[in-house]
Amino acid sequence: MGVVRKTQSVNLVLNAFKAENKAISVIDLVDRFSDKINKTTVYRVLDRLEDDGVLHSFLGVNGIKWYAPCKDCSEHKHTDVHPHFQCTDCGKIDCLNVDIIIPKLPNREVAGAQVLIQGKCEACCN
Amino acid sequence: MGVVRKTQSVNLVLNAFKAENKAISVIDLVDRFSDKINKTTVYRVLDRLEDDGVLHSFLGVNGIKWYAPCKDCSEHKHTDVHPHFQCTDCGKIDCLNVDIIIPKLPNREVAGAQVLIQGKCEACCN
DNA sequence: TTTGTTAATGCAACTAAGTTGTATTAAATT
DNA sequence: AATTTAATACAACTTAGTTGCATTAACAAA
Ligand SMILES: [Mn+2]
Ligand SMILES: [Mn+2]
Ligand SMILES: [Zn+2]
Ligand SMILES: [Zn+2]
Numbered sequence: 001m002g003v004v005r006k007t008q009s010v011n012l013v014l015n016a017f018k019a020e021n022k023a024i025s026v027i028d029l030v031d032r033f034s035d036k037i038n039k040t041t042v043y044r045v046l047d048r049l050e051d052d053g054v055l056h057s058f059l060g061v062n063g064i065k066w067y068a069p070c071k072d073c074s075e076h077k078h079t080d081v082h083p084h085f086q087c088t089d090c091g092k093i094d095c096l097n098v099d100i101i102i103p104k105l106p107n108r109e110v111a112g113a114q115v116l117i118q119g120k121c122e123a124c125c126n
Numbered sequence: 127m128g129v130v131r132k133t134q135s136v137n138l139v140l141n142a143f144k145a146e147n148k149a150i151s152v153i154d155l156v157d158r159f160s161d162k163i164n165k166t167t168v169y170r171v172l173d174r175l176e177d178d179g180v181l182h183s184f185l186g187v188n189g190i191k192w193y194a195p196c197k198d199c200s201e202h203k204h205t206d207v208h209p210h211f212q213c214t215d216c217g218k219i220d221c222l223n224v225d226i227i228i229p230k231l232p233n234r235e236v237a238g239a240q241v242l243i244q245g246k247c248e249a250c251c252n
Numbered sequence: 253t254t255t256g257t258t259a260a261t262g263c264a265a266c267t268a269a270g271t272t273g274t275a276t277t278a279a280a281t282t
Numbered sequence: 283a284a285t286t287t288a289a290t291a292c293a294a295c296t297t298a299g300t301t302g303c304a305t306t307a308a309c310a311a312a
Contacts, residue, residue, distance in 0.1 A: 001259095004260085004308090005259055005260065005307085005308050005309070006308080007260060007307080009260080009261075010260090027297090030298090037262095038263070040299090040300080040301090041260075043300080044261085048260095059185065059189050061240075062185075063190070063191075064189070064298075065189075065298080065299085083239075085234065088237060096231070098229050098231070099229075100227075100228070100229070101227060102243055103224050103226070105222070107251055108211065108247060109245045110244075110245040111214060111244050111245040111246070112243075112244050112245070113209075113241060113242065113243045113244065114187075114240075115226075115239060115240070115241050115242075117236055117238075117239045118236075118237050118240070119234055119235045119238070120234060120237070121234060122233040125233055125234060127288095129288095129289095130279090130280090130287095130289085131278085131279050131280070131287095131288055131289065132280095133278080133279070133288085133290080134290095135289080135290075136289090152269080152270085153268090153269075163291095164290065164291050164292070165269095166270090166271080166272085166290080166291075166292080167289075167290055167291070170289080171289090189269090189298095190269075191269085
């Protein structure tokens with residue numbers, strides 16, 4: 001189930017994403033709110049916001065969980081799937097508005113794909 | 127550093143991959159050899175075989191580690207990078223011999239990409 | 253504005269994947 | 283057979299994430 005009550009924890013997490021409008025790792029969120037929100041609560045708030053289609057999650061390198069704002073999702077429509085770009089220098093992750101073409105695979109039924117592109121980000125290229 | 131001594135543990139792990147010629151998760155390997163090889167040793171053997179270019183590793187769903195045999199890699203040449211296909215029914219992972227085209231990303235330097243395609247495998251399609 | 257309901261929280265304890273340190277063992281060399 | 287040291291087993295640890303439960307605070311209704 002999604003968010004029902006606009007609690008302090010929910011507002012703090014939402015504001016973090018509103019302020020940056022980019023992907024943030026759960027580890028980062030747990031750490032930056034360590035004196036304001038309990039670790040378990042951070043996980044549960046993120047979980048509910050994902051249910052609501054407000055945030056979407058994915059795995060960065062080493063399999064750690066990241067969240068980023070959704071564009072046009074809702075409780076009943078989760079269509080914000082796209083590749084992500086992780087910088088090998090600074091570690092930051094961006095959502096990419098590009099389409100990766102997955103080739104036809106004989107005798108297989110493709111449902112989706114998780115794509116994590118790695119390289120140097122815009123800031124670290126200069 | 128890679129494998130220097132052909133130990134029992136190394137042979138057991140190598141035979142597992144020779145017998146199946148497909149990706150095996152570390153969790154699976156640790157479990158199936160639980161009475162023959164210590165967990166730590168499994169991790170270290172896999173690590174060394176990867177150094178040698180005998181195996182390559184990647185992350186499946188939920189970020190757990192998988193290993194699969196390399197085709198043409200060696201200690202000094204690790205070029206076996208390709209997408210993987212994980213079945214949402216049976217969980218098995220295959221290495222794919224297809225090329226995924228990563229589009230040009232302005233102001234970014236692409237170094238590589240981790241692609242995990244999900245869907246129904248050949249066996250589970252029937 | 254008080255009161256009642258229960259979603260949400262905090263806390264502690266737990267799980268699971270993976271890592272580290274170290275004494276011991278067993279490959280490979282002499 | 284003796285020597286060397288890579289590799290192993292074991293225990294203890296780390297880290298990300300989860301679970302159970304008593305307590306708290308949204309928020310609606312009185
Ligand atoms: Mn995204
Ligand atoms: Mn592979
Ligand atoms: Zn960067
Ligand atoms: Zn399958």
